[in-house]
Amino acid sequence: MSGTGPHPALERADALYELGRHDEAKALLGRRIAEDPEDAEAWIRLARCVRAGGEPAEALEASERALALAPEHPDALLQHANALQTNGRIVDAEAPLREVIRLAPQYWYGYALLGHWLWRIRSLTRTPSGGTVTQEALTGYLRESDELALTAVRLAPEEVFPYEVRWSIADMAKDQARVDEMVQEILRRDPRHPQALAHHTRQAATAPGVKAAEAAALYADALAVAPDSSALQQGLDHATYRLLRGVRLIAVLSLGFAATMLDLWTKEGQAPRELPVPLGQQLWYFVPVGALWAVGALLRYRRLRTGVRYNLRSVLRRRRWPRIVLGQAAWAMLCALLISQVPWAERGVPRIVFWAGLLPTLATIPFDRRKTT
Structure with missing residues (x-):
């Protein structure tokens, strides 16, 4: 927000910072400060750089030097507020942010950042020591924060961060309708936003009536847009696990x-039928069971997206419970074949085989629905 163009070294430092090369940017800024220790813009950028690099104390020191050189520079005040928050002094961050709003009333970021933190600051400063925030008080703090974030939205309707702030406030207020609205607003402006995409996909994938294959396809499509999202990968893993539970169900039905x-x-x-079962009836067993496997497993697998098929193999390598479920399905199917294809003369042993095939699944079904690892 300087009135003149930055020094070429600062422009190079900005480019390095955007690329995530914080150490190189820090070294370049250090050389620039050595040339001109009075360059407030260099100190501002250094504060931002070292904070991103995980050096909170150095960030606070650099921001203080920047403020000493330019006490009314909005960016210096913003970096100082960020450094204070990173150092665990979020309460002290309110004053510099209020000053940013006073000095630059049309600058949206000051409103958004203060809105992001204000309800936390109010909870810390207006709650008696050892006490808890009442729901009524928290509602008021959240409303005050949301008003600031809404001002940021009015000033910069195409920026994503104000909507992120309003999302976090709505989530804290348990306002699901507002959460969904903010997620949609974020995705309109940034279709690749990882958190918003994960939330939107999870809402669609967990809606009533959505089958495992459909949920897996939704997560796979979203991962194609945001491949680094751990939340989306976890969702795809869980949907894949649901597919494997479906395979186990087919095996239990076969049993x-x-x-x-x-x-x-x-x-x-x-009166039970006579044993042993005729050979023709033994072979007939494969007709309904084969149809069940063809429609319920093979056809479903062939219809899966390539990404879901790949994840099916991947999740079996990476995760324990999917392997357990697949093993249960294989064991149940083996027991089903033993019961149906061996010419038993008595029912005692087949009953034992039946329970041997069924009990491993019955023992885990009550709690394995939540397992993906």
């Missing part, structure tokens, strides 16, 4: 068909 074929359990007064 049930085998038990039915041998009349392992009959109603009182009903």
Whole structure:
């Protein structure tokens, strides 16, 4: 926000900072400050750079030097506020941000950043020591913060950060309608925004009636846009795990068909069929079971997106519970084949095999729905 163009060294430092090469930018700024220790712009950039590099104490020192040289420079005040917050002094950050708003009333970022922090500051300064914030007080603090963020939106309607601030405030206020509205506003301006994309995709994937394959496709499409999003990857892993649970269900149904074929359990007064089961009936078992696997597993797999297929193999390598579920499905299917294809003369052993195939799944179903690792 300087009135003149920055020194070429500062422009190069800005470019390095944008590329994430903070150490190089820091070294360049150090040389510039050695040439001209009175360059407030260099100190401002150095404060930003060392804070991003994980050096909070150095950031605070640099911001103080910048303020000493230019006490009414909005960017110096902003960097000082950021440095204070990074050093655990968020309460002290309110004053420089208020000064930014006074000096630059049309500068949206001062309103947005103060709105982002103000409800936390109020909670710390207006709550008795050892006490808790009442819901009524918190609602007032959040409203005050949201008014500042809304001012930032009016001043810069195309900037993303004010909407992020309003999103966090709405989330704290448990206003789901406002959260969804802010997510949509963010995605209109930045379709690749990782957090907003993850939230939007999760809402769609967890809606009632959405099947596992559909959820996996939604997450895979979103990951194609934001491939570094851990939240989206976790969602895809969970949807893939749901697919594997579906495979296990098919195996359990196959086990049930085998038990039915041998009349392992009959109603009182009903005579069970004679054993051993004829060969033709043993072979007929593969007709309904084969159709079940063809439609429920093979056809579904062929319809999966390439990314979902890849993740299916990947999640089996990376995660323990998907391997457990697949192992349970294989074991249940093996038991089903033993029951249906061996010419049993008695029902005692097939009953044992049936329970041996079913119990591992029954033992884990109550709690494995939440497992992805």
